[in-house]
Amino acid sequence: MLERPEIPExxxxxxxxxxxxxxxxxVTFLPLGYDVNTAVYHVQAQAGTKYFLKLRVGEFNPITVTxxxxxxxxxxxxxxxxxxxxxxxxxxKLENFTIILYPFIPGKDGYQVSLVDLDWVELGWTLKSVHxxxxxPFIASSIPREGFDPQWRESVKYFQSQIEQRSYTDRxxxxxxxxxxxxxxxxxxxxxxxxxxxxxxxxxxxxxxxCHSDAHPGNYLVADSGELYLVDWDNPIFAPRExxxxxFGSGMSGDQPGGLEESAxxxxxxPVEIDQVALAYYRYxxxxxxxxxxxxxxxxxxxxGDDREQVYHYFTRSFLPGNVVPVAYETDRLVNHSNExx
Numbered sequence: 118m119l120e121r122p123e124i125p126e127x128x129x130x131x132x133x134x135x136x137x138x139x140x141x142x143x144v145t146f147l148p149l150g151y152d153v154n155t156a157v158y159h160v161q162a163q164a165g166t167k168y169f170l171k172l173r174v175g176e177f178n179p180i181t182v183t184x185x186x187x188x189x190x191x192x193x194x195x196x197x198x199x200x201x202x203x204x205x206x207x208x209x210k211l212e213n214f215t216i217i218l219y220p221f222i223p224g225k226d227g228y229q230v231s232l233v234d235l236d237w238v239e240l241g242w243t244l245k246s247v248h249x250x251x252x253x254p255f256i257a258s259s260i261p262r263e264g265f266d267p268q269w270r271e272s273v274k275y276f277q278s279q280i281e282q283r284s285y286t287d288r289x290x291x292x293x294x295x296x297x298x299x300x301x302x303x304x305x306x307x308x309x310x311x312x313x314x315x316x317x318x319x320x321x322x323x324x325x326x327x328c329h330s331d332a333h334p335g336n337y338l339v340a341d342s343g344e345l346y347l348v349d350w351d352n353p354i355f356a357p358r359e360x361x362x363x364x365f366g367s368g369m370s371g372d373q374p375g376g377l378e379e380s381a382x383x384x385x386x387x388p389v390e391i392d393q394v395a396l397a398y399y400r401y402x403x404x405x406x407x408x409x410x411x412x413x414x415x416x417x418x419x420x421x422g423d424d425r426e427q428v429y430h431y432f433t434r435s436f437l438p439g440n441v442v443p444v445a446y447e448t449d450r451l452v453n454h455s456n457e458x459x
Contacts, residue, residue, distance in 0.1 A: 136209035167221035182207035227334025241385025248326040263356035265315035272409035314398035359395035368444035400445040
């Protein structure tokens, strides 16, 4: 979130003092992140210790903090666990916000800094460890299981029909509508292919593992001291491992299939047989989800301030050569060479 929420920092500081027992000296908003429902802050205690605070608005699922806490306790230290409150909880509440507190690790995400080979190897080891994690039944029962839900595909179809019927006055919404019309064929093709691939996957037995589900470069924290962390466990799910593996060699950070980054990643992950149908499905589905979310943010509301331009930029660049849309097409060709768009 780039725009500061309408909640005083003094109120956040008071909540942290009460729930975490910290003598807070200062709370500073950080204009970072890609989630418009989450604001982040730097918190400094009187003693000088620094913390990273996430302020989540609206609905909150406790599993998003339970899972990283579990994984960290199992020795996967590249997964950062939230700090517990004085009562042993992994989060606290402030009005309609949820507060989650972490240690402050100075660094940059995978979009801001180029990962070196050892970082990719570390990511490979991390996700292999996650996929083999032991999840107790009382936690597993709260984690969703992959069902190849069509909600994002249906949402994109809806927005495609809306841009044909409506005129938009907001500058960014107008630009998005015009851009989507130029990409109508490509977007419809991805929706159709995702539907067909989902149908295929639903007809076969699947090996479901615990997945991060959103292992894009914005969720790799490369610390200034050299350590690497996989952060933002907002949507853990039991799914085919390709749900996570689709991110590597996908074009998200300029990496390409068969490139050095993907090769280094699999050095850490180890030998694995990739289901190309699942890989193609997840690469399409991730793009479709982004399109649906971006349309929701830009076409259904005029709110968002500086976030709106950033969202539009993310949308349009995904179609550029070497980015996620062309890579998804290339992945699909390995499934069926007849699926290449004209």
